Amino acid sequence: MQIRLRFLRLTLAAPSCALLLGTAAFLAGCATQGFVITLKDGRQFISADKPELNLKTGYYKFRDRYGRDVLMREDEVLMIHTDTGGGKD
Numbered sequence: 001m002q003i004r005l006r007f008l009r010l011t012l013a014a015p016s017c018a019l020l021l022g023t024a025a026f027l028a029g030c031a032t033q034g035f036v037i038t039l040k041d042g043r044q045f046i047s048a049d050k051p052e053l054n055l056k057t058g059y060y061k062f063r064d065r066y067g068r069d070v071l072m073r074e075d076e077v078l079m080i081h082t083d084t085g086g087g088k089d
Contacts, residue, residue: 034083
């Protein structure tokens with residue numbers, strides 16, 4: 001009976017570990033990195049996705065972390081880098 005019990009414990013532990021690891025992987029995937037757009041005047045904006053430059057208009061287009069579409073003139077942008085969690089908007 002002890003052998004059977006050990007087998008049952010291992011059988012129950014394996015799916016629990018798989019579920020835990022799967023949940024952790026899912027949550028890590030949800031924490032996507034955004035981008036920080038720093039303007040020449042020092043203001044910073046955080047985007048949910050990578051800003052795309054339209055060469056015809058000269059504007060960057062991106063979606064902010066609140067889901068709003070934003071247009072930003074290329075000549076106002078100083079730099080764009082990945083978000084490390086310390087930006088303002």
